[in-house]
Every structure is written in C-alpha cells, then in structure tokens.
Amino acid sequence: MNINEVKDLMKQFDASTLREFSYRTVEGELNFSKNEGQFLQASPVAAAAPVAVAPVSTVAPQAEIETPSTPEVSSSVAEGETVTSPLVGVIYLKASPDKAEFVKVGDTVKKGQTLLIIEAMKVMNEIPAPKDGVITEILVSAEEVVEFGQDLVRIK
Structure with a gap:
C-alpha cells in the first residue's frame, strides 16, 4: 500500500x-x-x-470525562454479581446526551431493566439487569470500547 x-x-x-x-x-x-x-x-x-503518527481525528475535549462513581472505594466496598458484555462495542450510559443515565451507583433495579447500551455495527443493544438488586459499581465509562466478556456493572 x-x-x-x-x-x-x-x-x-x-x-x-x-x-x-x-x-x-x-x-x-x-x-x-x-x-x-x-x-x-x-x-x-x-x-x-x-x-x-498524529491522530486521525481528535475528539472534542469535554470539561470532564465521565468516570465511574467512587473509584477508590468501589474496590473494597463493592459486592455482588457482575454483568458482563455479551459483545464488542461502544458503551452508552444514557439513551441520548440530554437524557439522564440509565442507572447510577446505589440505584435499585428490576430484572430486565436497561442498565446501559452497547453500540455494535450501528445497532444499539440494550443490556438488561439479570436480576433485581442494587447497583454497587459501574465498571465502564461513557463511550468506552468494551470487549466480549468485560465486566460492565456490579449488582448486589
């Protein structure tokens, strides 16, 4: 080439x-x-x-990049079952930029409730809660690329 x-x-x-x-x-x-x-x-x-080589394109810098809540505390306090990624794709924690996040640490969720979205090949795949519980940790950040089997959220 x-x-x-x-x-x-x-x-x-x-x-x-x-x-x-x-x-x-x-x-x-x-x-x-x-x-x-x-x-x-x-x-x-x-x-x-x-x-x-220099980046092909730069992403417009944001004031602060969203990070999982309580990163220092989460490793020692967070308990529960992890929800893993069923596919490779880009994580979205909100339905759209102007909407609220699907879940936050401390939220109570019901089985089947949408936790986040993974975009793969232009298809938005909702990731549901596998059980009723409380979100103890969010292990990914918005627009992060995740791999198959990567831990996404922890539910107790």
Missing part, C-alpha cells in the same frame, strides 16, 4: 462515523481510532519498527 492510498483511507475514515478501523495485509497492518488517547499506527509485518 502506498502513502496516497493510506492518506485516502485516512480521509474516508475521518469523514465516517466509525470510531475504530483496522486493515491487515501480508505487507502490514493499519489501525485508525477516533477514541481519545488512541493514535494511528502503521506496523509493517517486516522487521521495521512501528511508526506512531
């Missing part, structure tokens, strides 16, 4: 709504990410070292 093809891919990726893109051939691998703190990397399969 020549530099013009890479630049063209970067422009198309930047104009798209995709958050991450990977492309692998026998010649090398390309990874694009619009997630904060991630950088475009090109790492040929041959003996050459990886090259770090």
Whole structure:
C-alpha cells in the first residue's frame, strides 16, 4: 500500500462515523481510532519498527470525562454479581446526551431493566439487569470500547 492510498483511507475514515478501523495485509497492518488517547499506527509485518503518527481525528475535549462513581472505594466496598458484555462495542450510559443515565451507583433495579447500551455495527443493544438488586459499581465509562466478556456493572 502506498502513502496516497493510506492518506485516502485516512480521509474516508475521518469523514465516517466509525470510531475504530483496522486493515491487515501480508505487507502490514493499519489501525485508525477516533477514541481519545488512541493514535494511528502503521506496523509493517517486516522487521521495521512501528511508526506512531498524529491522530486521525481528535475528539472534542469535554470539561470532564465521565468516570465511574467512587473509584477508590468501589474496590473494597463493592459486592455482588457482575454483568458482563455479551459483545464488542461502544458503551452508552444514557439513551441520548440530554437524557439522564440509565442507572447510577446505589440505584435499585428490576430484572430486565436497561442498565446501559452497547453500540455494535450501528445497532444499539440494550443490556438488561439479570436480576433485581442494587447497583454497587459501574465498571465502564461513557463511550468506552468494551470487549466480549468485560465486566460492565456490579449488582448486589
């Protein structure tokens, strides 16, 4: 792949709504990410070292990035069963930016109640509570990319 093809891919990726893109051939691998703190990397399969390049696109900085409540206390106090991710995708803790979060630490939930949404391949997948209980810990933050089997929420 020549530099013009890479630049063209970067422009198309930047104009798209995709958050991450990977492309692998026998010649090398390309990874694009619009997630904060991630950088475009090109790492040929041959003996050459990886090259770090400026981010394809930067996410507009927010005043504060949402973080799980009580991170220091949660490891020693939080109890209960964890709800794990059934798929790979992007986490949304709210139905839309102007709405309230589905759940917060300390909320009582009923079995089947939506805890959060995972977006995968442009499909919004609601993650329901597996049982009645109280949210003791939220283990992910908004717009974080999660893996299959990753812990999301703890319910007691």
